Amino acid sequence: MRVRYAVEVKGIVQGVGFRPFVYGLAVHNQLGGWVLNHAAGVSLEIEGEAEDCEDFLIRLREDAPALAVVEEVQARRIAPQEAYSFAIRESGGGARDTLVSPDMGICEDCLAELRDPQNRRFRYAFTNCTNCGPRFTIIESLPYDRPRTTMRVFPLCADCAREYQDPLDRxxxxxxxxxxVCGPQLRFLDAAGREQPGDALEAAKQAIRAGEIIAVKGIGGYHLVCDATAESAVTLLRNRKYRWDKPFAVMLPDLDTVRQYCLVEEAEAELLASQRRPIVLLRKRLDGSALAGEVAPRNPRIGVMLPYTPLHYLLCEQMPPLVMTSGNVSDEPIVYEDTCAVTALSGIADGFLTHNRAIFRRCDDSVAVYAAHAPRLLRRSRGYAPQPLTILDCGRNILACGGEQKNTFCLTRRDKAFLSQHIGDLDNQATLESYQREIGYFQEMFAVSPQVVACDMHPEYLSTQYARSCRDEARIEVQHHHAHLASVLAEHAVTGEAIGLIFDGTGYGPDGMLWGGEVLIGDCAGFRRAAHLRPLLLPGGSRAIREPWRIALAALADAGGMDLLASAPDGLLRPGWQILLQAAQQGINTPRSTSMGRLFDAVAALAGIGRTVNYEGQAAVELEQELSMPAHAAYAPYTFRIAQEDGMHVIDWRQLICAVVADMAAGRGAAVIARRFHQAVVALCLDICRCIRAESGLTQVALSGGCWQNIYLLEQTAAALQAEGFRVLLNQAVPANDGGLAYGQAAVAAAKIRKGMI
Ligand SMILES: [Zn+2]
Ligand SMILES: [Zn+2]
Ligand SMILES: [Zn+2]
Structure with missing residues (x-):
């Protein structure tokens, strides 16, 4: 019996080879009909024998192309029309409801062509197909068609046009x-931006081999590249970039090479080689080949990625491991426009390997780690954005503005949350501009105008000020740590209450104090504070964050007064400390903070590491590094005391500080202190959760906040809680750090709207 179906498909179904796939499947099943792209997805009609149509509908989902994400297939029976041939029709208009594919690493087929001397794309640096290549970073508007991408300036040659029009072609x-013949071309410029004659790729590679620093144009911006085995080149890069200790990522040509430098588990290899190609933090091999120490000083891990564009593959051939770090100065955003590249990177890059395919929007590399049995994103950007996450549908569109550091924003449409690429630290003018511009693009691209704006409570965050300047929308201000908690709950679609162990650097509390070592009880709609760290003094405010010895000084005074200060570890106290302490105790320029990140700083400084730092969280990273050092004897964990104050548990660290000082005095050193301290935090989490479970019956625990990027802490705490019968919820697709804040804010706003609270 002949039947006909009208079918609507939604999801990532454009620019991913979906229509040729539909065409091939229809021809294979001897069906007539047509397929059409429109702004809301893909429409098609099929006609043929009933069982062939049914088989088609099953395979439409199951055999979809690699980059397609089929979210919804709606099929309804209509009257047959005697159709025996199948056609691909021109794109139509219609309401916009489609999704944009992230940029994807080169596929196996294209890689094979790149390496095949007989192929017309042999060694062509811009080879791509419907299964791979740039998307998000070249799309100017939707629907996704060449004239609306930065490729519009390259008219297709006859051969490319034939491929482009052949429904059965990749x-x-x-x-x-x-x-x-018709596409973008490589160029090599000298430091002053003058084009150099000859083979651009070879010129760049020669310069890198000679120890120079070359800016290489990638997918979402420029990288700065140098020889990762040459100490002098890496040091030069640090000096020119004003980036002293923060680790650099490296690019290695293949998994075998990665294994020479790092310990790689199977799951980590899979993550590295996935088409999304994130930077993966891997453990350094102590017995293998070594990169220059300056690549990731005093860090147990190193960020590694595999090549993801044809250009990268060509660049890595016959080359040492390469440092691949964002092309920027210090905290400025990554450079992506050709017109500014030479000026912005002048004094840093000795040359530029560039090309004439424009990047429409900046998009940094994503960073992931495999921890506690799953891949976890620490920065969700290239390869992931703007693929939506899910969120509870609340009937209104929300713009969540995110935090201040590691900013991302999030726009929702029904049950989809479009979390932006990594925007960066908003305290920089260029970053702020790209923040505002991208918010505009997202609204246009996804055809969403927000009705509700969510933001942090911190009055000085520029994202909060941005939200406050949006006058037409309802505004909701979300407490920082509640947003962290909600980011985990929403990721796991948990609607009930959970215990939130939210440990991070700093966030604004409703009481005006800086929070950050918080135990919350709540769901997405609301929370109460169940416990917090005893406040630490931060003498000198933000200077205390760069100079953790100041926090240690105040903690010593609090824990044991002048007696304890008298036995302060050697070299801790800097000249003028008495005056600083006096001012701190009088509250002059000395905020108080319950931050767990700051307690890590204080302990690290006491242990003689990270007494001054130059990136946030450095002291904690260096303390974690100590865990990989052999400790010659076993010591029990330090202990926190849990006190009761006004119905609240206060986590008192004073005894712990005294014990650290005693260990230093006994010459036990940083490795012992790091181990005892980490174990103490794990034990604390367990104690406090047991205590809350006894009081409230809650058995779900959510861990979020930047401190949970500490892998030892994350894995040990999760395991300890699970062993005690708790259900442990962790961030996975969304960073536990402030990069996940916007998604959490959106989840809070959605939950409050559903409850009629807004
Ligand atoms: Zn391909
Ligand atoms: Zn061509
Ligand atoms: Zn935070």
């Missing part, structure tokens, strides 16, 4: 399709 409607 490049059918591949918008960035190109070849050496």
């Amino acid at each position: 490049r059918f409607h591949a918008q960035p399709n190109a070849c050496p």
Whole structure:
């Protein structure tokens, strides 16, 4: 019996080879009909024998192309029309409801062509197809068609046009399709931006081999590249970039090479080689080949990525491991526009390997780690953004503005949350501009105008000020740590209450104090504070964050007064400490903070590491590094005391500080202190959760906040809680650090709207 179906498909179904796939499947099943792209997805009609149609509908979901994400297939029976041939129709208009694919690493087929001397794309640096290549970073507007991408300036040659029009070709409607005849070309510029004659790729590689620093244009911006085995080149890069200790990522040509430098588990290898190609933090091999120490000083891990563009593959051939770090100065955003590249990177780059395919929007590399049995994103950007996350549908569109550091924002449409790429630290003018611009683009791209704006409570965050300047929308201000908690709950679609162990650097509390070592009880709609760390004094405010010895000084005074200060570890106290302490005790320029991150700083400083630092969380990273040192004897964990104050548990660290000082005096050193301290935090988490479970019956625990990037802490705490029968919820697709804040804010706003609280 002949039947006909009208079918609507939604999801990531454009620019991913979906229509050729539909065409091939229809031809295979001897069906007539047509398929059409429109702004809301893909429409098609099929006609043929009933069982062939049914088989088609099953395979439409199950055999979809690699980059497609089929979210919804709606099929309804309609009257047959005697159709025996199948056609691909021109794109139509309609309401916009479609999704944009992230940029994807080169596929196996394209890589094989790149390496095949007989292929017309042999060694062509811009080879791509419907299964791979740039998307998000070249799309200017939707629907996704070549004239709306930065590829519009390259008219297709006859060969490329044939591929582009052939429904059975891998490049059918591949918008960035190109070849050496018609597509983008590489160029090599000297430090002053003058184009150099000759083979651009070879010139760049020669310069890198000679120890120079070359800016290389990638997918979402420029990288700064140098020889990762040459101490002098890496040091030069640090000096020029004003980046002293923060680790650099490296690019290695293949998994075998990665294994020479790092310990790689199977799951980590999978993450590295996935088409999203994040930077993966791997453990350094102590017995293998070594990179220059300056690549990731005093860090147990190193960020590694595999090549993800054809250009990267060509660049890595016959080359040492390469440092690949964002092309910027210090905390400025990554450079992505050709017009500014030479000026912005002048004094840093000795040359530029660039090309004439424009990048429409900046998008940094993503960073992931495999920890506690799952891949976890620490920075969700290239390869992931703007693929939506799910969120409870609350009937209104929300713009969540995010935090101040590691900013991302989040726009919702029904049950989809479009979390932006990594924007960066908003205290920088260029970053703030790209923040505002991207918010505009997202609204246009996803056809969403927000009705509710969510933001942090901190009055000085520029994201809060941005939210306050939006006058037409209802505004909701979300407490920082509640947003962290909600980010985990929303990721796991948990609607009930949970215990939130929210440990981070700093967030604004409703009482005006700086929070950050918080035990909350709540769901997405609300929370109460169940416990917090005893406040630490931060003498000198933000200077105390760069100079953790100041926090240690105040903690010593609090824990044991002048007696304890008299036995302070050697070299801790800097000249003028008495005056500083006096001012701190009088509250002059000395905020109080319950931050767990700051307690890590204080303990690290006492243990003789990270007494002054130059990136946030450095002291904690160096303390974690100590865990990989052999400790010659076993010591019990330090202990926190849990006191009761006004119905609240206060976590008292004073005894712990005294014990650290005693260990230093006994010459036990940083490795012992690091171990005892980490174990103490794990034990604390367990104690406090047991205590709350006894009081409230709650058995779900959510861990979030930047401190949970500490892998030892995360894995040990999760395991300890699970062993005690708790259900442990961790961030996975969304960073536990402030990069996940916007998603959490959106989840809080959605929950409050559903409860009629807004
Ligand atoms: Zn491909
Ligand atoms: Zn061509
Ligand atoms: Zn935070």
